Amino acid sequence: MLPFSRTETLSPAQADRVKRRCGVAAGTLQQCLAANPTNPDVCSSLETQVVHCQAEVVCMQLAADHQRCFKRVVNSQGTIPFSACDKEVAAMKQCLRRFKLYPYTSSSSSSGGGGSGGGSRRPAR
Numbered sequence: 001m002l003p004f005s006r007t008e009t010l011s012p013a014q015a016d017r018v019k020r021r022c023g024v025a026a027g028t029l030q031q032c033l034a035a036n037p038t039n040p041d042v043c044s045s046l047e048t049q050v051v052h053c054q055a056e057v058v059c060m061q062l063a064a065d066h067q068r069c070f071k072r073v074v075n076s077q078g079t080i081p082f083s084a085c086d087k088e089v090a091a092m093k094q095c096l097r098r099f100k101l102y103p104y105t106s107s108s109s110s111s112g113g114g115g116s117g118g119g120s121r122r123p124a125r
Contacts (some may be wrong), residue, residue: 034106
């Protein structure tokens with residue numbers, strides 16, 4: 001990585017962990033985005049799930065912060081909205097951008113984007 005570069009490279013082990021742990025959810029997100037090109041907000045909960053999964057591998061502290069926030073929201077039994085964790089989600093997305101794992105598009109790899117490999121998981125017709 002160049003000293004002035006804002007991106008980082010995943011180690012082969014990290015890339016493999018992201019693919020193994022998050023590949024199915026990322027593939028499902030890819031299909032959701034492809035099925036809803038005019039309304040990607042339909043996929044926002046799934047996107048947050050993939051962001052959290054990938055962050056658990058490459059941005060562990062941010063993922064832990066989000067997990068604590070999410071538990072607090074769930075334990076509030078509806079008195080705290082899920083949007084209370086938007087700051088933590090944004091921080092995880094920013095971290096994933098450094099590794100070119102975010103943003104996701106319908107044409108991203110099945111692992112959720114970036115350089116972590118994987119191809120399309122669409123069945124042959």
